[in-house]
Amino acid sequence: MTQPLLKLEGLKKHFPTTSGGAFAKVKGVVKAVDGVDLEIYPGQTIGLVGESGCGKTTAGRTILKLYEPTEGKIIFNGDDITDLSPKKMKPYRSQMQMIFQDPFASLNPRQTVGSLIAAPFQIQGVTPEGGIVAEVQRLMKRVGLNPEHINRYPHEFSGGQRQRIGVARAIALKPKLIVADEPVSALDVSIQAQVVNLLEDLQDEFNMAYIFVAHDLSVVQHISDRVIVMYLGKVMEEADKRDLFSHPRHPYTKALLSAVPVPDPKIGRTRERIILQGDLPSPVNPPAGCVFNTRCWKAQDRCRTEVPQLMQIGTNHRIACHFPEE
């Protein structure tokens, strides 16, 4: 294969927790992302899944250097961008974009759609062929919005249409990588499919790579080529979609998949289900050993003391578990 578009090596993002106040002392750290390796190629989609608090959103944002990584390397197109200053990051920014979860909060209510979608051109100082207005209208048409609505404000659009505005803004500079953070979870079911289809069409057209952050495993299963399952900041399992969904090897992945409700009464009621006990432990004070040991039905003494390393167990299939499923 060719060189990966983006490569992460042991990416970590830790947030200090403080005692609060003006002379706050650092009390501890939240290891939101604690060692993520990843390689993504043009045209590929990697799904990043896990429950709330597992670090998937932080990972997505750290990849774009919206957070400064604590440790590890981010290599984009062969260049190490880990320590670049915001100024030096600017040329890279046009190649990596983000789509946000909440289409209501991510658009400035006082800007028109036209100026929202034109912002990337102005920031990068680029004038597209035919002028900005023509290009914005072309983009609007491409994502399924009426170009005549260029002077309208976000509140005049529905949730699905707003997400299309977010998509148009993200693809304006023809980026090579898009990090999409829960792009469809705020949308109604019938609208979700429209936006998922749009993202897939655009990917085919521009050969973009997607990092698709989501908690909805059905959507991730549909859109991804590869999937990374995270739990408390750590990667539990990483595999090609087919392997992961047909043959999960990590107990957590298995439980997670079995918990997803299936829209079929006969299958839904008879399917074997692993109900995990308890909740996600606090990321401020994660369990010793394997972070999943407190909820794992296979946990033994070794799991409570020794951290399992992410290891290869098949072609392109890696898991971090002492006692993998067969």
Next chain:
Amino acid sequence: MTTNKPFLEVKNLNVAFPTEDGLVKASSDISFSVARGETLAVVGESGSGKSVTSLAVMGLHNRRSAQISGQAFLNLESGPVDVISADEEVVRKLRGKAMSMIFQDPMSALHPYYSIGNQLVEAWSLYNEGSAQDGKKRAIEMLDLVGIPAASKRVDEYPHQFSGGMRQRVMIAMALINNPSLLIADEPTTALDVTVQSQILKLIRDMQQEFNMALILITHDLGVVAEVADRVNVMYAGKIVESGSAEDIYYRPDHPYAIGLLNSIPRVDKLEDTRLVAIPGQPPSLIHLPQGCSFRARCEFADRVPGNLCATTTPSLDQKGADHFSRCHLPESELVKARVEIGGRK
């Protein structure tokens, strides 16, 4: 499933809200019933009227700002009571006792200043004579029942000390503390992670059996519905567009919206690399509902109905099977074709 007399019977319920822009017809012509021990799921998108309908049943709309007509009978042992026309004071005394509700967001449904025990005892003391000790005993009993570990200790803790899943358990305990006959659960697991969701769904089902309750589960998640529902109401733009057994809805859907919806969702248990079959367009505004069928603008089969009927006449909820109703003008022969056509696109 039960065949006994329904506990709740809703007949021709309409709820509308006057606003500056016009009358919002949030739910119209709603009729359904639920028996004890039965689970009715109400599915639909945001704005389809699923919550508005149940809030009307609970008597939680402000009667001065909402226009409500129709009937909703609770068949109590003492005889039926229509909660729509009954005195507010009468309805208040049914709330929490005969019927109870759990809400979507367990973070905001609990009062942050009062301990969990305090809030449970408050609900209990509305309908029970007894000392604070008795109330607390009952609260601990309920917390234990809904699976809160160390209930006797945690009863004195505050909501912020509980996780999302645990708070939803507290909400369930609070809703059930006076043994209601009807429980309305409005998106009870939407704010929760999927592993916690399966815990809570199991708990709700166990509690339903334990208390032999009629259960109305409001959700937009068709997976959750398939797992727990005996019967399903599919709502669109304020109306029930299809209603039937879970098997009817999932295996023999009759309304183009229901057919489209079921085909538009990806499934975790099916590895297919095909496009999703999206329903084009978006739901209409509830202020300016179109003439005729509300789904017409998004329906690709409308032109197969003779005489432009979809544009002129609102379809009625017609019987299609033993307990299967659908609100569509499309003739049966065309429906069969529609089901195959949409399904074949996957």
